[in-house]
Amino acid sequence: MSLRVGIVGGGQLARMMIAPAVELGLDVRVLAEEPGMAAGLAATATGDYRDLETVRAFARDVDVITFDHEHVPQDVLRALVADGIAVHPGPDALFYAQDKLRMRAKLAELGMPQPEWAAISDAAELQAFLDANGGRAVVKTPRGGYDGKGVRVVSTAADAADWIEALEPGGQLLVEELVDFTRELAQQVARRPSGSWRAYPVVETVQRGGVCAEVIAPAPRAGQRLTDVAESIGVAIAEGLGVTGMLAVELFETADDRLLVNELAMRPHNSGHWSQDGAVTGQFEQHLRAVLDLPLGDTEPRAPWSVMINILGGPAADSLESRIPGALAAHPGAKVHTYGKAPRPGRKVGHVNLTGSDLDAVVSDARGVAAHFDD
Amino acid sequence: MSLRVGIVGGGQLARMMIAPAVELGLDVRVLAEEPGMAAGLAATATGDYRDLETVRAFARDVDVITFDHEHVPQDVLRALVADGIAVHPGPDALFYAQDKLRMRAKLAELGMPQPEWAAISDAAELQAFLDANGGRAVVKTPRGGYDGKGVRVVSTAADAADWIEALEPGGQLLVEELVDFTRELAQQVARRPSGSWRAYPVVETVQRGGVCAEVIAPAPRAGQRLTDVAESIGVAIAEGLGVTGMLAVELFETADDRLLVNELAMRPHNSGHWSQDGAVTGQFEQHLRAVLDLPLGDTEPRAPWSVMINILGGPAADSLESRIPGALAAHPGAKVHTYGKAPRPGRKVGHVNLTGSDLDAVVSDARGVAAHFDD
Missing domain, CATH: 3.40.50.20 (Rossmann fold)
Incomplete structure (x- = not known):
């Protein structure tokens, strides 16, 4: 059976x-x-x-x-x-994915590098954090946020007054240092219940409007040190939090070459869609193998460079399907993935993967394919 | 929609x-x-x-x-x-796939290289063919054969007496020269209703007991001439028979470097399973793109060598699933595909794909993975 x-x-x-x-x-x-x-x-x-x-x-x-x-x-x-x-992942691991305050506290306990952060429950505490961190910060609702929702950049306590007011008694918000990052990276690790793991190469992610727009795998200009540090962070979190299945760790890279943990996801993640066509074992196959405690697959790239570009629903009324012939014609190596979702504005409705050996060409060609889904 | x-x-x-x-x-x-x-x-x-x-x-x-x-x-x-x-494919194309006598006649009309053949309706005609072709031949029922069924090597007309006796009035059997081939190859072509096509690299197929056992892509020791001739045969048949979707042409390679058409399949084919993991566009994706008249994808290999090994049901009663952990553990790059079919003896129930740059290693490693499904 x-x-x-x-x-x-x-x-x-x-x-x-x-x-x-x-x-x-x-x-x-x-x-x-x-x-x-x-x-x-x-x-x-x-x-x-x-x-x-x-x-x-x-x-x-x-x-x-x-x-x-x-x-x-x-x-x-x-x-x-x-x-x-x-x-899988189990409740003990998901506990940290479900609440960003708990996640920050646990990562601190594990000694993971992360932005300055605090739990605040009123305007005075938020203002104190702002005063200590250059006058600007990111306030996050601990639960329920995704794709930029539940996240707000503030420069005065008043900017978060509505969220503070809505707090239940004893409730808290997470406030984080506004990191002056040079770029965003993501590290994925698959881990089996029996403990063995495999790490993917660290990738660069480009966000627009709080939503992942493009991913380049592996991350360009990533030396051995960066690659090793990213992997060690991913593995330490997977093991420290007892994650089973796929873990994605979103990272900030700073001008002084530090990596700081931004967010976690305990499931296949948008930053890993490139692996469907660009790695020996795609993240969705790997997640299934991991949660079933089957031997994990090779995470090596199949090509020097892979680029993933998200397709977002636009204001146009015509269907996604009408754009597919043009997109496929634009490059014979393009892999168009669509999700069978109504293309509401801003909603992720698909993505394009492309691989190759010349990074500039792959980026340019992938954008050319994805442009067929723009308005 | x-x-x-x-x-x-x-x-x-x-x-x-x-x-x-x-x-x-x-x-x-x-x-x-x-x-x-x-x-x-x-x-x-x-x-x-x-x-x-x-x-x-x-x-x-x-x-x-x-x-x-x-x-x-x-x-x-x-x-x-x-x-x-x-x-797609349409009835005019499938007409030739459904009857091997019609197929032989049409390929002759198109000038395709093929074994000597004849339509026979009685023992005397079969004996005459045997006498003219070295005393041995292959008799095939024009319809309904697959995986070695409906195919019999004969050296006297009596060897096919039961089939001849069972012929309906006016019915015929196909008899073909027993080709002294050095190996078997297969050429796949995808063709759209609007006429454009893409050819896959010619592959080597190894049959055991009339069933495809292994495929190596591209075919080893295939020079430019062989590759070009195989492709030109595939394209000529796809166009000449009006095939839409995937076409597979099974070929004999002879000691004197000729390619002779053995069988045709107008659908994705066992000889193309390697492409799921070894080509930029797998044959199943390509078939869908072709029949929908969507632009076809790149057929280039993703790695220097791909090897496909079929998994056949064995006499053991235990399930295929119990073998999967061992098979996956045997090589982290192995792609195990199973079909959800009861593993009756000799039945194709799955296959293993593996890619790499050293052919001997890929063949050996792929066999090592597939051996986990043997008894």
């Missing part, structure tokens, strides 16, 4: 696990939030991932539960584990 | 179209012969592909109909075309 993988959440990350699951011969099942989602092809159940009985019924007949996102509540996760179900 | 592809037949070739279909954002639907088939994940209908109304109902809501096999009857295919449905 095939190994059965249950994925909670029906978004594009679940969707992109379908292809490697089918090829490996896994029985892949998805608990989707609603009908017609990106991973709908493999949906065997529809329901609310916050409802224990919904998740429990879905989890009953699978060999492992994994996730499209990190939002399944702790009590649901812990009930599954108590039922004897393999859950 | 997503482009909708309907695949008739639920076997492993349909299954392996699912992954690239999902990544491209296609709406992929399968008409399976029965529940629980290899392509079951995408099955939206179950029924008999020989029944016009079954196929017609399935075809009503798709943008193109394509196939897992070549066995859909001509009257069914022609009725779909008359309904205005895009069918």
